[in-house]
Amino acid sequence: MKFIQSVIFVMVLANILPAAQPGVYGNNGVVVAHTQQACDAGIEILQAGGNAVDAAVAVSYALAVSHPQAGNIGGGGFMLIQMADGQSVAIDFREMAPGNATRDMFLDDSGKVVPGKSVKGGLAVGVPGTVAGLQLALDKYGSLSRQKVMKPAIRIAQRGFEIPYHLAYSFGWLNQSAAGFDETRRIFCRNGELYMPGDLFKQPDLAKTLKLIQKHGNVGFYSGEVAEALVKSNLKYGGKISLKDLENYKPVIRKPVTGNYRGFEILSMPPPSSGGIALISMLNMLEPMRFDSIGWHSAQHIQLLAEVEKRAYADRSVWLADPDYFDIPQEKLLSKAYAYYRMADYDSLTITPSDSIYPLNDKDLAKIQVLGHESEETTHFSVVDRWGNAVSMTTTLNWSFGSYVTVEGFGFLLNNEMDDFSSKPGEPNSFGLIGNDANAIEPGKRMLSSMTPTIVMKDGKVLVVLGAPGGSTIITTVLQVISNLVDFGMPLQDAVNAPRFHHQWQPDMIQFGPRAISKDTANLLQQMGYQLSERSAYGEVNAISRDRVFGGWVGAPDYRITSHGKAY
Ligand code: DON
Numbered sequence: 001m002k003f004i005q006s007v008i009f010v011m012v013l014a015n016i017l018p019a020a021q022p023g024v025y026g027n028n029g030v031v032v033a034h035t036q037q038a039c040d041a042g043i044e045i046l047q048a049g050g051n052a053v054d055a056a057v058a059v060s061y062a063l064a065v066s067h068p069q070a071g072n073i074g075g076g077g078f079m080l081i082q083m084a085d086g087q088s089v090a091i092d093f094r095e096m097a098p099g100n101a102t103r104d105m106f107l108d109d110s111g112k113v114v115p116g117k118s119v120k121g122g123l124a125v126g127v128p129g130t131v132a133g134l135q136l137a138l139d140k141y142g143s144l145s146r147q148k149v150m151k152p153a154i155r156i157a158q159r160g161f162e163i164p165y166h167l168a169y170s171f172g173w174l175n176q177s178a179a180g181f182d183e184t185r186r187i188f189c190r191n192g193e194l195y196m197p198g199d200l201f202k203q204p205d206l207a208k209t210l211k212l213i214q215k216h217g218n219v220g221f222y223s224g225e226v227a228e229a230l231v232k233s234n235l236k237y238g239g240k241i242s243l244k245d246l247e248n249y250k251p252v253i254r255k256p257v258t259g260n261y262r263g264f265e266i267l268s269m270p271p272p273s274s275g276g277i278a279l280i281s282m283l284n285m286l287e288p289m290r291f292d293s294i295g296w297h298s299a300q301h302i303q304l305l306a307e308v309e310k311r312a313y314a315d316r317s318v319w320l321a322d323p324d325y326f327d328i329p330q331e332k333l334l335s336k337a338y339a340y341y342r343m344a345d346y347d348s349l350t351i352t353p354s355d356s357i358y359p360l361n362d363k364d365l366a367k368i369q370v371l372g373h374e375s376e377e378t379t380h381f382s383v384v385d386r387w388g389n390a391v392s393m394t395t396t397l398n399w400s401f402g403s404y405v406t407v408e409g410f411g412f413l414l415n416n417e418m419d420d421f422s423s424k425p426g427e428p429n430s431f432g433l434i435g436n437d438a439n440a441i442e443p444g445k446r447m448l449s450s451m452t453p454t455i456v457m458k459d460g461k462v463l464v465v466l467g468a469p470g471g472s473t474i475i476t477t478v479l480q481v482i483s484n485l486v487d488f489g490m491p492l493q494d495a496v497n498a499p500r501f502h503h504q505w506q507p508d509m510i511q512f513g514p515r516a517i518s519k520d521t522a523n524l525l526q527q528m529g530y531q532l533s534e535r536s537a538y539g540e541v542n543a544i545s546r547d548r549v550f551g552g553w554v555g556a557p558d559y560r561i562t563s564h565g566k567a568y
Helices: 002-014 036-047 052-066 130-141 151-159 165-177 182-192 204-216 224-236 243-248 275-286 299-319 336-342 362-367 471-486 492-497 519-528
Strands: 024-026 029-033 076-082 088-093 252-254 257-261 264-268 378-385 390-396 454-458 461-466 510-512 532-534 542-546 553-557 564-567
Touching: 024 029, 024 564, 029 036, 029 052, 029 542, 029 553, 036 052, 036 151, 036 378, 036 564, 052 076, 052 130, 052 151, 052 204, 052 378, 052 390, 076 130, 076 264, 076 454, 088 130, 151 204, 165 182, 204 224, 224 243, 257 275, 264 275, 264 471, 275 299, 275 336, 275 454, 275 471, 299 336, 299 471, 299 519, 378 461, 378 542, 390 454, 390 461, 454 471, 461 471, 471 492, 492 542, 492 553, 519 532, 553 564
Parallel strands: 510 532
Antiparallel strands: 024 553, 029 378, 029 564, 076 088, 076 390, 088 252, 257 264, 264 454, 378 390, 454 461, 461 542, 542 553
């Protein structure tokens, strides 16, 4: 009885409850990722004495094999690391525009955006960053050798794995949409003799590439035969990447952006992701609001979040970009003063149409006084280890299977990340996101991202590790999971599984996933003037939280799509 009482007491104190029925529980570490093979790889490395960073590198390479739509060596991503000794870093291995990219490369002679040019084929490809990013993470924060952490991925590529239902489905879809991309269809679609669920999928070409990386590190990818084949395949489909671009690629160690929300410390990805700043600014806008009288997913709740999201995404469109090319007013955007100023015209009873929400201009920003210091396909995975180190990592080719260009003879796909740049000021990209000069294409620049690997801390210790895929919806997905935990006291698994909705300023509509908004709530919102648009399930959140009852870790794979968790 006493034990139960103290458990309940601890839970109430913690505010964040463990999952009622956690996906997985482990005393020594947990990995939550899209595929079982990736989870197995991560746990194998933890069991071999590796830390969370070693395991994350193993997971990432295993995803490149077992989740070819998004796991990659031909793309990029972000790794947010919180070490148990207090160090926190964000590793940016976002793709870069090739050296000869130009601002107008996706426009026709009359200055119009050419549909599809930034998403399919060679020109869509940014210089890949994953291999260099993983190497940097391992060198600085890992404890095992590259030889060791790459072993599981190479084994999976060589021996093959049974194709799960959803992967067979994706390959079928790829077969229909990748006409002309012969190498891609040869490898993933058996030239049209499609794989069935349960078939064994071996990738000897990819295994060869991984072995070259295992042996030679960055040199094995960014120069030599892999680099030459990459340039050749990219060129074949009209691309501009040169050997020099590959040699020049550099991952960057950045300082995570931080904020606090109702006593919890938030650590997230800085630019060139828009995710961390937009997330923290939205949490700041929500903080003065009282949730005790707001019903979860009531019209009032949805209206509040939609208004907050519109304001943050409006500012995203002009103020966020690659910080090495554009001066971001980061301190202001992260301040409570900005959130207060931004929400000054908020009225809980009415809609503010997106057309009357303007991105803040220089004059608006000058009015904000920061007082003192205030503290369809990407994949996210989370890892924690027995020492309390945590990795929150999101990685992507941008669209499912990226540009559709597979490097001939080497078995890996290239990203189509160039579409994350603003092809033309004010024109939406494939996620409907509007960009402007700040995110215009420039040689060597990193395109703005929405990926939001995040860690929530309490009293300096890791409490929750989370993130998501989903393009522009990533930031509002992470926001809702944090709010579900903090404002509605949901257990982690429920907070992850709960239906979600999304507003990104333009287009001016609330998009919502299956069963996220009831008919009568929809009616109330429509009466206020909101446009609603139902869409399929999105945003596979793969989260972990500290279990305050037993002291270990709870992993919550998102049940809405397909993901896995494994504990140690
Ligand atoms: O970096 C970004 O924001 C996008 N390239 C992410 C793409 C994505 O999440 C697609 N997935 N569903």
